[in-house]
Amino acid sequence: MPLWYGGDHNPEQWPEEVWAEDVALMRRAGVNLVTVGVFSWSRLEPSEGRYTFGWLDRVLDLLADGGIRVDLAVPTASPPPWFSLAHPDALTVTRDGVRLTHGSRDTYCVSAPAYREASLRVTRALGERYRDHPALAMWHVHNEYGTPCHCDQAGAAFRTWLRERHGGLDALNDAWTTAFWGQHYSDWAQITPPRATQYLPNPAQALDFRRFVSEEMLAHFREQRDLLRELTPEVPVTTNYVLAGWASIDHWKWSREVDLVAVDHYPSGQGMAAAEQTAFAADLVRSWAGGRPWLLMEQATGYVLGPRMSPKEPGEIARHSLQHVARGSKGVMFFQWRASRGGAEQWHPGMLPHTGPDSRVFREVCDLGEALERIPTPPDEPVVEAEVAILWDEEAWWAVQGPGLPSAEIDYLAAAEQAHRVLWRQGVAACFAHPSHDLSAYRAVLVPSLYLISDEAARGLRAYVEGGGTLVVSFFSGIADEHTRIRLGGYPGALRETLGIRVEEFHPLAETVELPEYGRATVWSEIVHLDGAEAIARYPGGGPAVTRHRLGGGTAWYVSTRLDDRGYARVLAHAGLAGGGVPGVEVVRQRDRVFALNHTGDEQHVPVHGTDLITGKPVGGRLDPGGYVVVPV
Known part of the structure; x- marks a missing residue:
């Protein structure tokens, strides 16, 4: 199977006449997998229990006819407006006690029974309709789990979790050192999520709440995963991690629950700092996967989290992508395929930018697709040995x-x-x-x-x-x-x-x-x-x-x-850990090939000789400025 290549495809944002053009351009770029439907709940279920699958049927048929597989998303990260109006108690409450209103993504309480029930309903509807569709390659549950809620429903679930973790109030009071500042609890009903308070909150309570959030969201994922496995036992189920300090997700535990570990990575630095952060993220996710399959599910063709939103320099799109592949990623994905013309992320870079296919970015996207077609897929077992x-x-x-x-x-x-x-x-x-x-x-x-x-x-x-x-x-x-x-x-x-x-x-x-x-x-x-x-x-x-x-x-x-x-x-x-590397020159050895990437602006010597799988040209121990090669060993 070739490496996966593509990104989030959001056809609902565009007139239907654009859809066929998208498929043609995807084929030109070498795209073979797209994520569809991540934020489409309001289009799929415009009112409770009424589904409008016709547009999605046509999208998936177009993609299948074009030879493009689909990572089909369960859109539970963005409940529709009707749900928020019908269940205002399922809207997120901040630690300051403010209930948020509909208008962005992730405005839900994962502990709200109404939200959990609605999540399973839309999951079942999607699973039953598309379980036999030829485009279906994998299921994509939710998006970037991590948003906490501090409402009363979350509080009730938190207390249940605490009983299971600590057993009794005496053990909890001891673990939380509630003798300090007179916080001793004599009844479970007295315990709430760590909301805003007069001064410093209890650190043990705050930590337990983050543990609880991870477990509660994992339970939400498991419910949908188990239903999808029941309907399509041969189709892998995943969700996409986000590497961020606000996300209360224990990735070691979560990675045992997904069929494919998937990650979104947007470096906060630029230039060499971005290359360093990309290597860090890829090694971290590879380690979470523990030898099981993993995939770079999202990245950008530009910088979106740095001091300014700007395109990546020529060659960076490919080098960042190959850093992940070198560490075992099953492919390279982006957010998103076509840059949006409106909405909150209308300036987020896309594989197909606002300027269209006659652009430097799209040409590099096509070049990367061609390069990936020439690199064999890494095996599922660990491909990089680290001492x-x-x-x-x-x-x-x-x-x-x-x-x-x-x-x-x-x-x-x-x-x-x-x-x-x-x-x-x-x-x-x-x-x-x-x-x-x-x-x-x-x-x-x-x-x-x-x-x-x-x-x-x-x-x-x-x-x-x-x-x-x-x-x-x-x-x-x-x-x-x-x-x-x-x-x-x-x-x-x-x-x-x-x-x-x-x-x-x-x-x-x-x-x-x-x-x-x-x-x-x-x-x-x-x-x-x-x-x-x-x-x-x-x-x-x-x-x-x-x-x-x-x-x-x-x-x-x-x-x-x-x-x-x-x-x-x-x-x-x-301590004996000095290496012979050259700063900015990355050499990653897999069992059957070696990746060499030059993140500097100068020609560099590398200990690599052979024939480059990408270009078919001999490699004689030198890398051009910004160059990269993949050589069998």
Whole structure:
């Protein structure tokens, strides 16, 4: 099967005479898969129980005749106006207690029974009508799950979830430390979602609510997935993740529930920063998939989340796409096929821009489609072998976003991105792992600001080091348990003995500090006492800043401040993780091929020789500025 190539197709936005033109242009571009119907609920069901499938029948028939398969969406991310009018109690309530009105997407409460029932009705209607359609390739449930609601219906579901998690009120009061500020609960009815309050909310309550949101949305997905599997047992079912701090989704858990892990990725940086972020996202999603199929479901032909909305530079569309394919994506998809002429995202870039097919962007889209036709689909098993793992735990990220921390500048995502970025620049292949995973296969494990950690995971990290592994831990790790309760006796709590140190005090930094040989230190510093470890770098006042502890057959490193990339790279080099990569030159080795991409504006040497699958030309160890090759090995 060839790599999937295409994007979101929204024919309902256009006159019917445009539909045939779309199919012809898709064929010209090499498109073989489109997502249809993500936001079409109001067109499919204009009033309760009355379905108008005729337009969708014609769209799917046109696509099938053109040899284009369909990722058919269940449109539950955008309930129609009639539903919102009939069920105002199913509209989203913010943490400030404001009930939102219809007028955008994602304006619903996933806990509202009326919404859940309506979701299943439209899912069944779509499944029964199109289960035998030749265009159907997969089901696409919802869109970018993650929007929370703080209404009373969500509160009732939250209390049910809390009973299952904690068992009784005594256990909950202990886990939430409700003795502080007189928050002790004597009846379940007293507990609400963490709405806006006078001052700081309870951090354990806030964290549990984010866990609940993930589980509640997963239950909504499962209901539709199970119905679709019943109707079409051979058709895979997925949903598209969004990589964003607001989305309360535990992707490790969710990835066990989907048939295909799918992700939307829009880098917030531009140029080289966008290439670094793309590699980070692709490695993260590949790790969530754990050797199972995954797909880049959305990206853009331009930058939409940066400081300005602008096209990508020539060649970037292909390079960003191939970064995902190199890491195992089953294809390359975009939002959207044809740029909208109206609506909230009318300036969102499209594969077919406002200027039409006579445009640089569409020519690059066609070139990419031709290139993808020449690259074999990667197998389902892991295609990139990595010796270094970066720990990733969404719950730890949520906790660091919580209230009342010693510094508002602690940024879990930035710490994880730095760890990956420095390895990427060194040409060191990396993957991500959960703290509870078996880490014994990795020669090194990086731990970026893992604020929360369970006792079991802490024991696992110690055993990993004792067994010969190299552990590099960043500041603000191991501090609290899974209920955000601080581990007493000195920081970094659960990792103190593994690291051979005891931190007496935190000293968040208001200005930059220079560390000899390690450069600039920002955001954070600590008073570190050695308890078996040795100091590798010191603060200007003489206290340890970077330490090394030999434990059993391995070594545990600790970085007590936020180093710049050069300083962090120096730590990794001392830990044996220096690579031979050239910054901006990406070489990803799969089992049967190697991808080489030059993100720089200069010609570069690469350790790659053979025949390029894309062009059929020989590769002699050099890459043109902005060039890329795929070579069998």
